Amino acid sequence: MARQQLGVLNALDVAKTQWYHFTAIVIAGMGFFTDAYDLFCISLVTKLLGRIYYYVPGQTKPGTLPINVAAAVNGVAFCGTLSGQLFFGWLGDKMGRKKVYGITLMLMVVSSIASGLSFGSHPKGVLATLCFFRFWLGFGIGGDYPLSATIMSEYANKKTRGAFIAAVFAMQGVGILAGGIVAIIVSSAFNHAFPAPPYDQGEIASTVPQADYVWRIILMFGSVPAALTYYWRLKMPETARYTALVARNAKQAAADMSKVLNVDLEAEEDKVVRMSESQTNSYGLFSKEFMRRHGIHLIGTTTTWFFLDIAFYSSNLFQKDIFTAIGWLPAARSMNAIYEVYKIARAQTLIALCSTVPGYWFTVAFIDIIGRFTIQIGGFFFMTVFMFALAIPYNHWKTDNHIGFVIMYSLTFFFSNFGPNATTFIVPAEIFPARLRSTCHGISAAAGKAGAIVGAFGFLYASQDKDVAQRDSPSYPAGIGMKNTLIALACVNAAGLLFTFLVPEPKGKSLEELSGENEAENGETEMQGASSRTIPLSI
Template sequence: MGLFTDAYSLFSIVPVTYLIGRIYYNPDDGKPGTVPIALRAAVVASALAGTVIGQLLFGFLGDRLGRKKVYGTTLLIIVLSSFNCGFSIGRTANYVIVSLCFFRFFLGVGIGGDYPLSAIIMSEFANTERRGALVAGVFSMQGFGILFSALVTMIICHVFEVVQPSGKDPIFPHPPPSADLAWRLILMIGTIPAVLTFYSRMAMPETPRYTALVQGDMERAIVEARRVLEIDNDLLSDVEDHGANMMPPPDQYSFFSKKFFKRHGSDLAACATSWFLLDVVFYSTTLFQSWIYKSALKPPEHVNVFTEAFNLAKFQAVFSIAAIIPGYFGAIMTIDRVGRREIQMIGFLIMAIVLFCMVLSYNAMVENNRIHFPYLIMYALIFFFANFGPNTTTFVLPAELFPARFRTTCHGIAGAAGKVGAIIGSIGLLWSSETGLDDQNDKVPGNGMKYILIGLTAICFVGVVHTFSFTPRSTVAVPLEEHED
C-alpha cells in the first residue's frame, strides 16, 4: 500500500495546493489566490527528497535485517506522516506550507522504503513464470491510488459545498472556514488503505528465498513457503526444485568489493540510468498539468473554491481511467510474454514519437492559452506508454537481477536515481520553463515549453538507445537463483 499512498499523495497534492492557495494567499486584486511557485516547488521536492533517503536507507536495511522487519516500519512511517500532513499549521501562510513540507518529507522517507521492499518481497514470493506480472501488479497500485485520491477529493468538495455553500459570488475571495478542513481531510484519508493492511504486513512471514539464501536456513525456508501456499501454490515447488542452489554461496564478497562491481555493476548502472531518464520525463509532464487544467476547465475566477478543486479531481479521475490504469494493465499482460527489455524500449520509443509530434504541432494546437483536444490525447498517450513500458519495467528489473543479499540495496539505489531524476524533472524544469509559462501572466504558453518538449523527446530517444545497449536481454522465466554467486 506504500505505492498506493505514494500516488495518492502525489496527485492529491495538486487540488490541495489549489485549495491552500485560495485559502491562505488572497491577493489584493480580488482574483483567487495561488501558492507561490517557490513554495509549490518545495512541497513537491520535500516528498521526493524524502523518497531518495528512504530508498537508500531501507534498501540497505532490507538486506541486513530482513524484508519483514523493515516492511512494517516503512508502513508505520507512512501512516503517521500522512496523517500528520493534515495537521500542518502555522501563524502565517508560509509557515503552513513549511509544516506541510516537514511531514511530506517523512512521508517520502516511508514511501521510499516501501519501493524496494514491495518489489523484492513480491519477487521472492512469486514463482518464476509469473514473477514479472506479479511485481508489475504491485506497482499498478499507483494507478488505483491516483483514482482513489481523485474520488476522495470530489466527494469531500461536493459534501462541503452542499453543507456550506460558498455563496453566490463565483470568485468568493474569502473561502469559508470549512475549506481549510477540506484539504486536511483529503490528505488524512489517504492513510486509511495503509492502516487496513498493517496487520497483514506484520503477520507476513519472511520470504523463503531470504531465509535460505541470506540466513542459510533451508528448512525454515520450506516451512515459510508452506505458510504462503494459499497465496501461490507454485512457490513451494520453486523452493524445492532449486533447493540445491538456494544456499548462501561460499564466496561471500561485499557490496563495495571489486567483485560485485565486476559482476553486477553494469546491471545496476543500467537500471539506475533507465529509471533516472524515465523519471525526468515522467515528472516533467506534471509541468503541463496546470496548463492543461487551465485550458480544459473553467477559469478559477468563475468558480468557487470547492468547485475548482472538484473539477481538478474529476479531470484526474478521467485521466487515470482512460490512460494511467490501462497502461499498467497492458504491462501486466505482456511483461512475461514480450519481455521487460522489449516493452521498455517500446514505451520509450512511442513516448519519444508522441512528444516529437507535440513539438511539431505545438503552434497549431496551442493558441490563445487554449489547447486543442488532439493535444490532450497525445498527453494521455505519454502516460499510457510510460506505464506500459519504462515506468513499470524500471520497478521490475532491479527486483530480478541481483543476488538476494544485495537485492533491496540495489533496488533502492536504482529507485533513488530515479527520484533524483524526478526532482530535476519536476523542480528544475519548472523553474527553467518560467520564460515559457509566466507565473505572473496566467501561464501563457510560449517557446519555453516548446523547448522543454524537445528536450524530453531527446531524453526518450536516449532511453531507447540505452535500453537496447545496456539492459539485460531477458529475465523472463529465469529463476532468481541464477543470479546468486
C-alpha cells in the same frame, strides 16, 4: 558447472499460481496504492493552498503559491522518498524484508495524518509544517519501493514473476485514480454545503473558510488503506530466499514455505552450509567482483529509471498547469476555490481512468509474454514520439484542438505505464543477488526519485513563460516555455530508450540463474538472463 538449486527455492520457482500469490499482491499492492495516493494527491490541492494562504485582498486574481513554495510542496516528498529508498533498501538486506516492512507502513500512516494536521500561526508556518511531514511521508514511501518489489519477486514463480511484480506496481495507478475520486467527492460535498460565488463576484468570498478542511481531508485519507493492511504485513513470513541464501537458515525457510505452499519441504541444511562456506558469491556492493558481474546492469537500471521519472513526474504533478495553459481547464477567476479543486480532480481522474490505469494492466497481461526489454523499449519510443507530437505543433493544440492535445497527452501516460514506469520497477528486483537485491533496487529507485526531483523543480521553473496569460507574478523567472519544456522531456525519453540496452532480459529465468547464485564455486559466471541485445559482459 551449476550448483544444484535448493529444493525450497525450486519449489517456489515451479509453483502453480495459488492463493498466497494473490494475498502477497494485495498486501504489497496496498502499500503502493498508498504511495501513489500520497505522492500525487498534493497536485490536486496546491492551487487551493495558494487561494487560502497567499491571497492578498484587492489583488486582481486568486492567491497563488510563490514558485519556490510550490516547488517545495511538490518536491519535498521526493527528497524523503529518495532517502528512504537508500536507507530501507540497505536495511532490508541487513535485517530482512519482513522486519522492515511494517516500519515503513506505520511511518506512512502517521505522516499522512500529520500532513493533514499541519499547523502554524501564519501561512509560512503551515506550509513549512506540511513540507516537514511530507518529507517523512516520502521517507516511508521510499522504503516501500525496494521492499515490496523484492518480497514479491522472491515469493513468485519464474513463469509469472513479472506479472506478479507488475500487479503490485499497478496499484500505483489505482492510487492515482483514487486520489482524484476522493478529491471529487470531498470538493463536491463541501461545495454543496458551503457554496461560494466565483472570484469575480466577491473577491475573498470565493474561498470560504471551510475550504481549509478540503485539502486536509484529501491528504489524510491516504492513511486509511495503509492502516488496513498493517496487520497482514506483520503476518507475512520472511521470504525463503532471504532466510536460506542470506540468513543461512534452511530449517526456517523450509518451515515457512511448507505452510505457504501447503507441501512438505526438506530442510537442506548441509547444502546451505556448503553454500555459506563457498566464497564465490561473497562479494560486496562496492567490490570489483560486483562491478564485473553486475556493474553495467546497475548503471542501466539507475539511468533508465532516472530518465523515466523526469518525464513521468513532471507530467503527473503539473497536469493542471498544462491543461490550464491549453485552455482545457477554465481560468481560476471563473471558479470559486473548492470548485476549482473539483475541476482539476475531474480532469486528472479522466486521464488516469482512460490511459494511466489501463497502461499498468497491459503490462501485467503481456510482460511474461513479450518480455521486459520489448515493453521498455516500446514505451520509451512512443513516449518520445507523442511528446514531440505535442511539442512541435504546440500552438496549434493550444489554440485550435484542445481535445486532440488531451488525447495525445493521454497516450504518453499509457505508454509510460505500458512501458518503462513498470519495467524499471520490476527488473532491479530480479537481476541482483539476494543479499544485495533490496539495496540495488533501492539505489535504482533513488536514481528515479532524483529524476522526479529534477522534474518537480525543473519543470515548474522551465515551463514559465512571460507570454503565458496565467503568469502568477512578474517577479517569477522566465523559463523556456511550455513548448520547449515538452521538447526537452521528449529528449529525456529518447535518452532512456538508449540506456535500456544496458539492462538484461529476465523473462523465464529463476532469480538464482539471473544473479549467478547457483553457479559452481570454481566456475565462471555467465548471466543467463542477459538478453542478446545487452552489451556483452565478461562476468
